[in-house]
Amino acid sequence: MKAKLILAFSLLILRFSVLFSQSITGYLLLSDGTPAEYATITLHQAPDSARVAGAYADENGYFSFGNLIPGRYFLRAAVLGEGQTDFEAFDYFSGTLQLGTLRMNASATTLGEVTITARKAFIEVQADKTVLNVENSPNSAGLSALELLRRAPGVTVDNNDNVSIKGKNGVRVFIDGREVRLDARSLAAQLKNMQAAEIATIDIVSNPSARYDAAGSAGIIHIHLRRNKTSGTNGNLGFELIQGITPKAGLNTQLNHRHGALSAFAAYSNHYGRWHNTQHFDREQSGLTFLQEAGSHSQSRWN
Structure with a gap:
C-alpha cells in the first residue's frame, strides 16, 4: 500500500x-x-x-x-x-x-522631410508606472483613447472591448483624478468617443501602490486631458446597433462645460439587448481528446 x-x-x-x-x-x-x-x-x-x-x-x-x-x-x-x-x-x-x-516588419508609412524638436519620448517607463506622452505625438493622430490603449505596452483589449493589464481584468480607469464608474460596455463607448487630441498623457500602473484600495489591484489607467482654456459648452451623442444572435442597441452621450476656472462634465450611457458568449475548447493530450463548452448570457434593458 x-x-x-x-x-x-x-x-x-x-x-x-x-x-x-x-x-x-x-x-x-x-x-x-x-x-x-x-x-x-x-x-x-x-x-x-x-x-x-x-x-x-x-x-x-x-x-x-x-x-x-x-x-x-x-x-x-x-x-x-x-x-x-x-x-x-x-x-x-x-x-x-x-x-x-x-x-517586426517595417512600417509602410513614409514621411516627408520633417523638423525634429526636443520632445519627450512617446513611451516612458518609470519606477511605478508606464507613461504614454500622447500630446503632440504624430503616432497618436486620429486615434481614440481605446485605440491608444490597444497599442499600449502590457495592455490588452479583447474583441468585446474589455481592458486588461498583464492579463488581469477589473482595471480601474481615472480621468483627471476622477474614477470612471461605468460598466465595461459604457466605459468602452466613452473611450471610443475620446480622441487623442483631447489627451495629454496616459499613466498605466500595473502594480498599484498602497494609496489605491484593494479594488484596484488588477491595475490602474489614469488619463490626463489637455488643459483647455477655451470657455463654452460642447458634447457628443452616439448610438449603435449590433446584430449577433439577437439584436442589441446602445446610446451614449457626453456634455462638457467650461467657464473660466470652473469646469463640469457629465456622461450617460445605456444598452438594451441580450449578450451571448459561448466558448468551445478541444484539447488533445496523450492521444485523448477532451471537449469542453462554456456559455453565458446577460440581459440589459433601458433604464
Whole structure:
C-alpha cells in the first residue's frame, strides 16, 4: 500500500512538472534591429485566430508564454509607431519551444522631410508606472483613447472591448483624478468617443501602490486631458446597433462645460439587448481528446 502511494505521488509530481515546463519563448526586435521594449505580444490559434494568451516583451525584447497545450499557433506583435506584425504559424507539441529572434516588419508609412524638436519620448517607463506622452505625438493622430490603449505596452483589449493589464481584468480607469464608474460596455463607448487630441498623457500602473484600495489591484489607467482654456459648452451623442444572435442597441452621450476656472462634465450611457458568449475548447493530450463548452448570457434593458 505504501509503495502504491509513493508511486501515485511521484506520478502526480511528474505530471505537474511536465505541465509547467510547457512554454514558448523568444526575443522580439523592431524593424531596425533594436529590442522591442514593452511590445504587446499575443498568441493565437492558427485555424481561427482565436486569442490564447497575452504577454509583453521586457527591456531586452524577451517574452514567454506558459501552461500551453499542443496545437498550431501564430504570434501577433504590436508596437505603437511600428504597427502590427503577424508571424508565420508554427506547431507546438510539448516542452519548451524556443522561437529564437523575431523581427517586426517595417512600417509602410513614409514621411516627408520633417523638423525634429526636443520632445519627450512617446513611451516612458518609470519606477511605478508606464507613461504614454500622447500630446503632440504624430503616432497618436486620429486615434481614440481605446485605440491608444490597444497599442499600449502590457495592455490588452479583447474583441468585446474589455481592458486588461498583464492579463488581469477589473482595471480601474481615472480621468483627471476622477474614477470612471461605468460598466465595461459604457466605459468602452466613452473611450471610443475620446480622441487623442483631447489627451495629454496616459499613466498605466500595473502594480498599484498602497494609496489605491484593494479594488484596484488588477491595475490602474489614469488619463490626463489637455488643459483647455477655451470657455463654452460642447458634447457628443452616439448610438449603435449590433446584430449577433439577437439584436442589441446602445446610446451614449457626453456634455462638457467650461467657464473660466470652473469646469463640469457629465456622461450617460445605456444598452438594451441580450449578450451571448459561448466558448468551445478541444484539447488533445496523450492521444485523448477532451471537449469542453462554456456559455453565458446577460440581459440589459433601458433604464
